[in-house]
Amino acid sequence: MNGRLLLSSAFGLFYLFAGDIHSAEPQTLLEETFTADLSKDWFWGLGTWTAKDGVLRGFESGPRRHGPIKMRKLPLKDVIIECDFRLEGKATFAGIIFNGSQERGHIVHLVMGTDTLRILAHPKKGENTELLKQPNILAVGDWHHVKIEFKGEIITAMIDGKTFTASHPCIAEEKQTFGLGGDSGGPEGEKAGALEFRSLKISG
Numbered sequence: 001m002n003g004r005l006l007l008s009s010a011f012g013l014f015y016l017f018a019g020d021i022h023s024a025e026p027q028t029l030l031e032e033t034f035t036a037d038l039s040k041d042w043f044w045g046l047g048t049w050t051a052k053d054g055v056l057r058g059f060e061s062g063p064r065r066h067g068p069i070k071m072r073k074l075p076l077k078d079v080i081i082e083c084d085f086r087l088e089g090k091a092t093f094a095g096i097i098f099n100g101s102q103e104r105g106h107i108v109h110l111v112m113g114t115d116t117l118r119i120l121a122h123p124k125k126g127e128n129t130e131l132l133k134q135p136n137i138l139a140v141g142d143w144h145h146v147k148i149e150f151k152g153e154i155i156t157a158m159i160d161g162k163t164f165t166a167s168h169p170c171i172a173e174e175k176q177t178f179g180l181g182g183d184s185g186g187p188e189g190e191k192a193g194a195l196e197f198r199s200l201k202i203s204g
Helices: 002-024
Strands: 028-032 042-046 050-052 055-059 068-078 082-091 093-099 106-113 116-121 129-135 145-153 152-160 162-168 174-184 195-203
Touching: 028 068, 042 174, 055 068, 055 174, 068 093, 082 093, 082 174, 106 145, 106 152, 106 174, 116 152, 116 162, 129 162, 174 195
Parallel strands: none
Antiparallel strands: 028 195, 042 068, 050 055, 055 195, 068 174, 082 145, 082 195, 093 106, 093 174, 106 116, 116 129, 145 152, 152 162
């Protein structure tokens, strides 16, 4: 009888433990296939953007001298973001930026250049603090994979298998929106270059 009780207790602990593991698995918060027009959650941007055949493509256009950027609403804190990106033509960098409220502004920005990777923090609206700047070569015309993990005050970025880490208290703040963009090569529009993104997934 005691043996049966012990066995029953052991199985109970196993299922309880297995349940804890299952509940700890990351849940998919967003998965974008970019096979159709963007939803209204992609609420603002600069430049020209199209979603087609699994690729979100953007390039500079319009009177305002600024690289292309496309913003999306999605509250985020401790999450994992993954996507592929590609630089075309004279494009010099792709970036992923995370913002707070409109009053708060930018929080943290990952800048993936052709020869340098940077992580910028924005402790207050209008303030820029460079947390990390390291050489990192990205071939123009090739697809590259980026995985970003937020954990409290720490941001970890993995690009094509290389890992970069930085920390700042502001990184722990809730990010209410994020944007994809960068520098696509200049005001000549698509003739100068473009940025492309695909397989965007966010889990947490």
